Amino acid sequence: MPIEVSHLTHCYSEGSALRTVALDDVSFRIEDGEFVGIIGHTGSGKSTLVQHLNGLLKPTSGQVFIDGEDLNGEHVNRRALRQRIGLVFQYPEYQLFEETVAKDIAFGPKNQGLSADDIKERVRYAMDCVHLDYDKYAERSPFELSGGQMRRVAIAGVLAMRPSVLILDEPTAGLDPRGRDKILTMLEELHGREHVTILMVSHSMDDMARLATRLVVMSEGKIVAEGTPRDIFSREDMMTSIGLDVPDAARLCACLRAKGYDLPADLFRPEELKEQLLRLWKEGSAC
Amino acid sequence: MRSDSRVQLNNVSYSYEEQASPALSGVSAVIQPGEFVAVLGHNGSGKSTLAKLLNALYIPTEGNVVVCGYNTREEKLVWEIRRRAGMIFQNPDNQIVATVVKEDVAFGLENLGVPTEEMIPRIESALSAVRMSACADKAPHMLSGGQKQRVAIAGILAMEPSVIIADEATAMLDPSGRKEVLETIRSLNRQKGITVVWITHFMEEAALADRVLVVTDGVIRLSGTPAEVFDRVDEMREMHLDVPHMTALAGELREAGMPLRPGILTVEELAEEVENLCPLK
Numbered sequence: 001m002p003i004e005v006s007h008l009t010h011c012y013s014e015g016s017a018l019r020t021v022a023l024d025d026v027s028f029r030i031e032d033g034e035f036v037g038i039i040g041h042t043g044s045g046k047s048t049l050v051q052h053l054n055g056l057l058k059p060t061s062g063q064v065f066i067d068g069e070d071l072n073g074e075h076v077n078r079r080a081l082r083q084r085i086g087l088v089f090q091y092p093e094y095q096l097f098e099e100t101v102a103k104d105i106a107f108g109p110k111n112q113g114l115s116a117d118d119i120k121e122r123v124r125y126a127m128d129c130v131h132l133d134y135d136k137y138a139e140r141s142p143f144e145l146s147g148g149q150m151r152r153v154a155i156a157g158v159l160a161m162r163p164s165v166l167i168l169d170e171p172t173a174g175l176d177p178r179g180r181d182k183i184l185t186m187l188e189e190l191h192g193r194e195h196v197t198i199l200m201v202s203h204s205m206d207d208m209a210r211l212a213t214r215l216v217v218m219s220e221g222k223i224v225a226e227g228t229p230r231d232i233f234s235r236e237d238m239m240t241s242i243g244l245d246v247p248d249a250a251r252l253c254a255c256l257r258a259k260g261y262d263l264p265a266d267l268f269r270p271e272e273l274k275e276q277l278l279r280l281w282k283e284g285s286a287c
Numbered sequence: 288m289r290s291d292s293r294v295q296l297n298n299v300s301y302s303y304e305e306q307a308s309p310a311l312s313g314v315s316a317v318i319q320p321g322e323f324v325a326v327l328g329h330n331g332s333g334k335s336t337l338a339k340l341l342n343a344l345y346i347p348t349e350g351n352v353v354v355c356g357y358n359t360r361e362e363k364l365v366w367e368i369r370r371r372a373g374m375i376f377q378n379p380d381n382q383i384v385a386t387v388v389k390e391d392v393a394f395g396l397e398n399l400g401v402p403t404e405e406m407i408p409r410i411e412s413a414l415s416a417v418r419m420s421a422c423a424d425k426a427p428h429m430l431s432g433g434q435k436q437r438v439a440i441a442g443i444l445a446m447e448p449s450v451i452i453a454d455e456a457t458a459m460l461d462p463s464g465r466k467e468v469l470e471t472i473r474s475l476n477r478q479k480g481i482t483v484v485w486i487t488h489f490m491e492e493a494a495l496a497d498r499v500l501v502v503t504d505g506v507i508r509l510s511g512t513p514a515e516v517f518d519r520v521d522e523m524r525e526m527h528l529d530v531p532h533m534t535a536l537a538g539e540l541r542e543a544g545m546p547l548r549p550g551i552l553t554v555e556e557l558a559e560e561v562e563n564l565c566p567l568k
Binding site for chain 1: 329330331377431432455458459461462463464488527528529531532533535536539540543544545554555557558561562564565566567
């Protein structure tokens, strides 16, 4: 179910003195099975963009096509399209409201009108996806859980709708390293095993380096670069010029290359760098 | 102000009523005047409990917390303590009370009964110290997260504190907001000698501290300079904590036989060490 964004422009407060162009003629495509990372400074338009992908915001101009259908077209079954695109907001745990974890996760499927058995099956599936043991947590209050667990319950609520595409806005923000790792591992599995297409907005270049198959870089409402993490992270100057960092390993690589060391230009993973540095050292100590 | 602006914890334990095991048990530590101490620990380790004990939001179940010579047990000293030990919290939206920036900064002073003519210069100097003077008349909701946190810091500064305690003050900010808040606090620490207790999950922030305390299961497990603490990569990971990427990489290179010096924290340090070990021909 590919998503295509075509010449999308969005203005907030159109027609008033506060008019701001949040998205300016943005076009891109997400293919099935991709793990796309959207990076950019705060205010670059990332969150505005993702809210268009399941119809929460309407374009000022331009189109969003889901599986070839114009999401904002006149005769489109918008509800059906939206159900296939799961959107996880920032700090989604603030939206939990039910008495038990199971009830909270069941909220979506219940509204879809599924049978009690199907709902239970969906809840089990979703809890399994986010690594929460059904027997242990289903009947607990979500508000007794840790922040990281609450966030996973909120994500399970979206997964229970069995979306083909999962969109997450800053899914690891504010979590401790353990909570963050659990979310990342879970996303890795959803992408690899369940073949869910994932679009993730994040400020963490390390998370992106680990997970994304493609990166979209935004600045001031426009897409300024697109490519594999390897491609994007080797362009430190471009990234710095729009106020973004590259992973430490990419910075070390650039720093050593600038000093004259013979290293490939596009290293960004610590394990790649380890190999190259050991090579340099062995070559050095050989002569 | 008392000359003794140390923060002392003497064998401090704290238990929440509803929980069987204590959140902190038998913690002792001394934070020296002007020190910048980072506190690391995963969620539930007890580090936020520790923070709240430092300005009498919590009173220890056992032991004593002494801030600037005042024991937090003495109820009538609570306001004295809070004036000297100000606290910044995680969520920028939860600690702004007024509708205009400068009035928010004035809030603490009003509660202390500071006369208006003294208040004005204090507010101005506090806002200028966090580089927010230009926003003095703005509405807080128009500010970025980093700016809001700096207003919160200004509110504390106006009370002329000896100690600032920050409980994950950057957790909800983007990278540039994080940088601006951390730089603000660092310069207050260096220029005004304010003691800082900086609770964080970001090891790159902890790497800038004078000293790092690692709290886990309610006790202080490690204490030392960032280099000393982070070099214990395995121990840190076992506690589900990160170490800076370059420290981890240096550790692996050392294991593979490369004789790197200990205590590497940054890209620049590792690059320099590579230059030493693999000189260019």
